[in-house]
Amino acid sequence: MACFIVPVTEAVVVTIVDRVIQKMDKNLDTVEAKEEKQEGKIMPEGKSYIRKKLRWLSTMLWGGSFLLAFEHVWHGEVTPWFPFLTAASNPADKAEMLYEMSTSGVAMAVFVTTIWGVMVLVSRVLERKAVKIMLDVK
Amino acid sequence: MTLLITMFAAIVCTIIWYKNAPEDPWKTSILCLTFWGASLMWLVDGIVEYMEMGAEFFAPAPLDMLNDLFLGFSVVALGLILWLVVLFIKDPQNIIKGVLLRGGTNSQ
Numbered sequence: 001m002a003c004f005i006v007p008v009t010e011a012v013v014v015t016i017v018d019r020v021i022q023k024m025d026k027n028l029d030t031v032e033a034k035e036e037k038q039e040g041k042i043m044p045e046g047k048s049y050i051r052k053k054l055r056w057l058s059t060m061l062w063g064g065s066f067l068l069a070f071e072h073v074w075h076g077e078v079t080p081w082f083p084f085l086t087a088a089s090n091p092a093d094k095a096e097m098l099y100e101m102s103t104s105g106v107a108m109a110v111f112v113t114t115i116w117g118v119m120v121l122v123s124r125v126l127e128r129k130a131v132k133i134m135l136d137v138k
Numbered sequence: 139m140t141l142l143i144t145m146f147a148a149i150v151c152t153i154i155w156y157k158n159a160p161e162d163p164w165k166t167s168i169l170c171l172t173f174w175g176a177s178l179m180w181l182v183d184g185i186v187e188y189m190e191m192g193a194e195f196f197a198p199a200p201l202d203m204l205n206d207l208f209l210g211f212s213v214v215a216l217g218l219i220l221w222l223v224v225l226f227i228k229d230p231q232n233i234i235k236g237v238l239l240r241g242g243t244n245s246q
Contacts, residue, residue, distance in 0.1 A: 007179065059168055064175025066220065067213050071140065074209050104186050108179045115178055 001077050001087045001097040004068040006105030007112065011061035018054045025051070053123075057116040064112065139203055141180040143210030147217065148173035163231055169221040176213065 072078040077086055087097035151173055155166040188195045198206070226234055 003183070004179070007175075056171060059171040060175030060178070062175075063168070063172025063217070063220070064177075064179045067144070067172065067176040067217060068179050070213060070216055071209060074212070104183060107186070108182045111182050112175060112178050115174075 001093070001100045002072070002085050003100050003105035003108060004065045004072060006101055007061050007065040007068070007109045010109045010113070011058055011065060014054060014058045014061060018051055018058060021051050021054070053116075053120050056119060057113065060112055060116060061109075064108075139198075139206035140210040140213060141177060141184050143207070144173055144180060144213055144217075145177045147214045148177050165221070165225050165228060165230060168224055169217065172217050172220065173214075176217070 069078060078084060079086060083089055085097065087093035148170060151166055151170045155162065155170050158164070158166065184195070229235055
Protein backbone atom coordinates (compact mmCIF):
# COMPACT_ATOMS: atom_id res chain seq x y z
CA MET A 1 0.00 0.00 0.00
CA ALA A 2 2.74 2.45 0.96
CA CYS A 3 5.63 0.23 2.05
CA PHE A 4 8.03 2.17 -0.23
CA ILE A 5 7.79 5.20 2.09
CA VAL A 6 10.07 3.53 4.66
CA PRO A 7 13.00 2.95 2.21
CA VAL A 8 12.43 6.50 0.84
CA THR A 9 12.78 7.90 4.37
CA GLU A 10 16.00 5.91 4.85
CA ALA A 11 17.25 7.17 1.47
CA VAL A 12 16.64 10.77 2.59
CA VAL A 13 18.60 10.15 5.82
CA VAL A 14 21.48 8.47 3.93
CA THR A 15 21.61 11.37 1.44
CA ILE A 16 21.75 13.90 4.30
CA VAL A 17 24.58 11.93 5.98
CA ASP A 18 26.40 11.81 2.64
CA ARG A 19 26.12 15.59 2.25
CA VAL A 20 27.31 16.16 5.86
CA ILE A 21 30.38 13.96 5.24
CA GLN A 22 31.05 15.84 1.99
CA LYS A 23 30.93 19.13 3.90
CA MET A 24 33.16 17.76 6.66
CA ASP A 25 35.62 16.53 4.04
CA LYS A 26 35.91 20.03 2.59
CA ASN A 27 36.23 21.64 6.03
CA LEU A 28 39.03 19.34 7.18
CA ASP A 29 42.35 21.11 6.90
CA THR A 30 45.25 18.97 5.78
CA VAL A 31 47.02 18.88 9.18
CA GLU A 32 43.91 17.61 10.96
CA ALA A 33 43.27 15.06 8.24
CA LYS A 34 46.84 13.80 8.46
CA GLU A 35 46.54 13.44 12.24
CA GLU A 36 43.31 11.48 11.88
CA LYS A 37 44.88 9.21 9.28
CA GLN A 38 47.89 8.57 11.50
CA GLU A 39 45.66 7.76 14.44
CA GLY A 40 43.67 5.42 12.25
CA LYS A 41 40.42 7.33 12.79
CA ILE A 42 39.82 7.52 9.06
CA MET A 43 40.88 5.13 6.37
CA PRO A 44 43.85 5.93 4.12
CA GLU A 45 41.49 6.71 1.26
CA GLY A 46 39.83 9.37 3.45
CA LYS A 47 36.19 10.04 4.13
CA SER A 48 35.48 9.85 0.41
CA TYR A 49 35.82 6.06 0.85
CA ILE A 50 32.86 6.04 3.24
CA ARG A 51 30.94 8.34 0.91
CA LYS A 52 31.58 6.04 -2.05
CA LYS A 53 30.11 3.13 -0.11
CA LEU A 54 27.19 5.24 1.11
CA ARG A 55 26.41 6.07 -2.52
CA TRP A 56 25.79 2.35 -3.14
CA LEU A 57 23.18 2.32 -0.39
CA SER A 58 21.53 5.57 -1.45
CA THR A 59 21.35 4.48 -5.13
CA MET A 60 19.81 1.14 -4.12
CA LEU A 61 17.29 2.85 -1.83
CA TRP A 62 16.34 5.73 -4.17
CA GLY A 63 16.26 3.56 -7.32
CA GLY A 64 14.47 0.66 -5.66
CA SER A 65 11.82 2.79 -3.99
CA PHE A 66 11.27 4.80 -7.20
CA LEU A 67 10.47 1.59 -9.10
CA LEU A 68 8.39 0.34 -6.17
CA ALA A 69 6.45 3.62 -6.12
CA PHE A 70 5.75 3.11 -9.84
CA GLU A 71 4.30 -0.31 -9.01
CA HIS A 72 1.99 1.36 -6.49
CA VAL A 73 0.87 3.88 -9.12
CA TRP A 74 0.25 0.95 -11.50
CA HIS A 75 -2.01 -0.72 -8.93
CA GLY A 76 -3.82 2.55 -8.17
CA GLU A 77 -2.50 2.76 -4.60
CA VAL A 78 -0.75 6.08 -5.25
CA THR A 79 -2.52 8.95 -7.00
CA PRO A 80 -1.21 12.30 -8.23
CA TRP A 81 -3.89 14.14 -6.18
CA PHE A 82 -4.46 14.60 -2.44
CA PRO A 83 -4.17 12.54 -0.20
CA PHE A 84 -1.84 10.82 -2.75
CA LEU A 85 -2.24 7.45 -1.02
CA THR A 86 -5.69 5.93 -1.67
CA ALA A 87 -5.48 4.03 1.62
CA ALA A 88 -5.20 7.31 3.52
CA SER A 89 -8.76 8.32 2.62
CA ASN A 90 -10.51 5.98 5.09
CA PRO A 91 -9.48 4.95 8.65
CA ALA A 92 -9.71 1.15 8.11
CA ASP A 93 -7.37 1.23 5.10
CA LYS A 94 -5.14 3.72 6.89
CA ALA A 95 -4.57 1.26 9.77
CA GLU A 96 -3.76 -1.51 7.28
CA MET A 97 -1.39 0.82 5.43
CA LEU A 98 0.46 1.71 8.64
CA TYR A 99 0.67 -1.98 9.54
CA GLU A 100 2.14 -2.78 6.11
CA MET A 101 4.63 0.06 6.45
CA SER A 102 5.77 -1.19 9.85
CA THR A 103 6.18 -4.78 8.63
CA SER A 104 6.99 -4.97 4.88
CA GLY A 105 8.41 -1.44 4.68
CA VAL A 106 10.75 -1.84 7.64
CA ALA A 107 11.75 -5.34 6.46
CA MET A 108 12.61 -3.94 3.00
CA ALA A 109 14.78 -1.16 4.44
CA VAL A 110 16.53 -3.55 6.86
CA PHE A 111 17.11 -6.17 4.13
CA VAL A 112 18.57 -3.67 1.63
CA THR A 113 20.81 -2.20 4.36
CA THR A 114 21.97 -5.67 5.44
CA ILE A 115 22.86 -6.64 1.86
CA TRP A 116 24.73 -3.31 1.53
CA GLY A 117 26.60 -4.09 4.76
CA VAL A 118 27.66 -7.47 3.35
CA MET A 119 28.74 -5.78 0.08
CA VAL A 120 30.89 -3.26 2.01
CA LEU A 121 32.41 -6.01 4.16
CA VAL A 122 33.27 -8.20 1.15
CA SER A 123 34.71 -5.27 -0.83
CA ARG A 124 36.82 -4.22 2.19
CA VAL A 125 38.26 -7.74 2.52
CA LEU A 126 38.96 -7.92 -1.24
CA GLU A 127 40.60 -4.46 -1.24
CA ARG A 128 42.85 -5.39 1.69
CA LYS A 129 43.83 -8.62 -0.05
CA ALA A 130 44.67 -6.70 -3.24
CA VAL A 131 46.80 -4.19 -1.29
CA LYS A 132 48.61 -7.04 0.48
CA ILE A 133 49.37 -8.79 -2.83
CA MET A 134 50.67 -5.51 -4.30
CA LEU A 135 52.92 -4.93 -1.27
CA ASP A 136 54.21 -8.52 -1.43
CA VAL A 137 55.08 -8.08 -5.11
CA LYS A 138 57.03 -4.87 -4.30
CA MET B 139 6.72 -12.16 -12.42
CA THR B 140 7.72 -8.52 -11.76
CA LEU B 141 10.38 -9.72 -9.30
CA LEU B 142 11.73 -12.25 -11.83
CA ILE B 143 11.94 -9.72 -14.69
CA THR B 144 13.61 -7.10 -12.50
CA MET B 145 16.05 -9.67 -11.13
CA PHE B 146 16.99 -10.79 -14.66
CA ALA B 147 17.50 -7.13 -15.63
CA ALA B 148 19.75 -6.71 -12.56
CA ILE B 149 21.77 -9.82 -13.49
CA VAL B 150 22.25 -8.70 -17.12
CA CYS B 151 23.29 -5.19 -15.97
CA THR B 152 25.74 -6.68 -13.46
CA ILE B 153 27.33 -8.82 -16.20
CA ILE B 154 27.70 -5.73 -18.43
CA TRP B 155 29.19 -3.75 -15.52
CA TYR B 156 31.59 -6.62 -14.69
CA LYS B 157 32.73 -6.80 -18.32
CA ASN B 158 33.77 -3.13 -18.24
CA ALA B 159 35.03 -3.02 -14.61
CA PRO B 160 36.96 -1.30 -13.09
CA GLU B 161 36.05 1.41 -15.62
CA ASP B 162 32.41 2.39 -15.69
CA PRO B 163 32.12 4.50 -18.87
CA TRP B 164 28.32 4.11 -19.17
CA LYS B 165 27.53 4.39 -15.46
CA THR B 166 25.96 0.91 -15.53
CA SER B 167 26.65 0.66 -11.79
CA ILE B 168 23.68 3.03 -11.26
CA LEU B 169 21.42 0.73 -13.28
CA CYS B 170 22.75 -2.36 -11.41
CA LEU B 171 22.13 -0.84 -7.99
CA THR B 172 18.68 0.46 -8.98
CA PHE B 173 17.51 -2.93 -10.25
CA TRP B 174 19.11 -4.80 -7.33
CA GLY B 175 17.49 -2.38 -4.87
CA ALA B 176 14.06 -2.94 -6.45
CA SER B 177 14.62 -6.71 -6.65
CA LEU B 178 15.50 -6.94 -2.96
CA MET B 179 12.43 -4.90 -2.02
CA TRP B 180 10.14 -7.07 -4.16
CA LEU B 181 11.79 -10.17 -2.74
CA VAL B 182 10.76 -9.06 0.76
CA ASP B 183 7.27 -8.30 -0.58
CA GLY B 184 7.17 -11.79 -2.13
CA ILE B 185 8.27 -13.47 1.11
CA VAL B 186 5.58 -11.61 3.07
CA GLU B 187 2.97 -12.62 0.47
CA TYR B 188 4.18 -16.24 0.57
CA MET B 189 3.84 -16.26 4.36
CA GLU B 190 0.24 -15.08 4.00
CA MET B 191 -0.84 -17.18 1.00
CA GLY B 192 1.38 -20.27 1.16
CA ALA B 193 1.80 -22.41 -1.97
CA GLU B 194 -0.96 -20.45 -3.70
CA PHE B 195 1.61 -17.69 -4.20
CA PHE B 196 3.32 -19.77 -6.90
CA ALA B 197 0.12 -20.36 -8.87
CA PRO B 198 -1.20 -16.93 -9.85
CA ALA B 199 -4.20 -16.47 -12.13
CA PRO B 200 -3.27 -16.05 -15.83
CA LEU B 201 -4.68 -12.51 -15.93
CA ASP B 202 -2.62 -11.50 -12.87
CA MET B 203 0.47 -13.02 -14.48
CA LEU B 204 -0.12 -11.05 -17.67
CA ASN B 205 -0.57 -7.85 -15.67
CA ASP B 206 2.63 -8.55 -13.71
CA LEU B 207 4.45 -9.26 -16.99
CA PHE B 208 3.45 -5.85 -18.36
CA LEU B 209 4.39 -4.27 -15.06
CA GLY B 210 7.80 -6.00 -15.09
CA PHE B 211 8.62 -4.75 -18.59
CA SER B 212 7.37 -1.26 -17.70
CA VAL B 213 9.58 -1.25 -14.60
CA VAL B 214 12.63 -2.22 -16.69
CA ALA B 215 11.79 0.49 -19.25
CA LEU B 216 11.39 3.09 -16.49
CA GLY B 217 14.68 2.00 -14.91
CA LEU B 218 16.43 2.38 -18.27
CA ILE B 219 14.88 5.84 -18.81
CA LEU B 220 16.02 6.88 -15.32
CA TRP B 221 19.55 5.65 -16.10
CA LEU B 222 19.57 7.47 -19.47
CA VAL B 223 18.57 10.74 -17.78
CA VAL B 224 21.37 10.35 -15.20
CA LEU B 225 23.84 9.36 -17.95
CA PHE B 226 22.97 12.40 -20.10
CA ILE B 227 23.15 14.77 -17.12
CA LYS B 228 26.48 13.39 -15.84
CA ASP B 229 27.80 12.86 -19.39
CA PRO B 230 30.97 11.05 -18.19
CA GLN B 231 32.56 10.87 -21.64
CA ASN B 232 31.52 14.42 -22.66
CA ILE B 233 29.57 13.02 -25.62
CA ILE B 234 26.55 15.33 -25.17
CA LYS B 235 28.85 18.33 -24.71
CA GLY B 236 30.73 17.34 -27.88
CA VAL B 237 27.52 16.97 -29.89
CA LEU B 238 26.18 20.31 -28.66
CA LEU B 239 29.46 22.08 -29.37
CA ARG B 240 29.68 20.57 -32.86
CA GLY B 241 26.05 21.58 -33.52
CA GLY B 242 26.91 25.11 -32.41
CA THR B 243 29.88 25.27 -34.78
CA ASN B 244 27.83 23.97 -37.73
CA SER B 245 25.05 26.50 -37.22
CA GLN B 246 27.47 29.43 -37.41
